[in-house]
Amino acid sequence: MSASNGGEVFRRIARRYFRMALYYLAFGLFLGAVMLWFGNDNFQFLHGHMLLVGVGLFAAYGAGFSWIAGRSEPEPLPGVTPAMASAQFWLANVGLPGLLAGSVLPVGLGLDRIGVLFGFLEAAAGVLFAILLSRTLKMEKSR
Numbered sequence: 001m002s003a004s005n006g007g008e009v010f011r012r013i014a015r016r017y018f019r020m021a022l023y024y025l026a027f028g029l030f031l032g033a034v035m036l037w038f039g040n041d042n043f044q045f046l047h048g049h050m051l052l053v054g055v056g057l058f059a060a061y062g063a064g065f066s067w068i069a070g071r072s073e074p075e076p077l078p079g080v081t082p083a084m085a086s087a088q089f090w091l092a093n094v095g096l097p098g099l100l101a102g103s104v105l106p107v108g109l110g111l112d113r114i115g116v117l118f119g120f121l122e123a124a125a126g127v128l129f130a131i132l133l134s135r136t137l138k139m140e141k142s143r
Contacts, residue, residue, distance in 0.1 A: 009082035010069035013089050017062030020093065024054025045103045053096055053122065061092065061129055068136050079135045088128040095122030 028050030035041050065085060071077060095118050102115020 006076050006082050007069045007073040010065045010072055010085055013085050014062045014065035014069060016089065017058045017065065021055050021058040021062065024050045024058065024096075028054060043104070046100055049096070049100060049103070053099075057126075058092070058096075061088075064129060064133050068132065071136055071139070077136055077139050080132050080139070084128065084132060088125050088132065091121050091128065092125035095119070095125055 028047055031043060031047045031050065035043055035047065068077070068080065068085070072080065098118025099115050099122055102112060102118055105111040105114060
């Protein structure tokens, strides 16, 4: 894979994150409006995490990958591969919906623990993003 292809992969992942952030913004705002309309705030956790993680964190991931894309050309960054970025994207995009689904499952049957499992996936995505970004910063310092 050439260096320009690596940069393009990071840009594509950044665009996907920005698109997902917009979806979560729309869903989160709609859910908030529905809760206000019905005077029922039972879904505050769901609403809050759609907006905080889905919008805020996913937009930050998109900005980070956009920044990494600009640094990965004209030569690739050692230790920052498109495969790692893709794995991070899928961890985050499986973790958040699972976390949200787990938050509305009934407590007492053990099903609510599913949200914890997916929360750990989301945390793993955050750690992997931090590793990718820190490696990029190290390379930037050495250039």
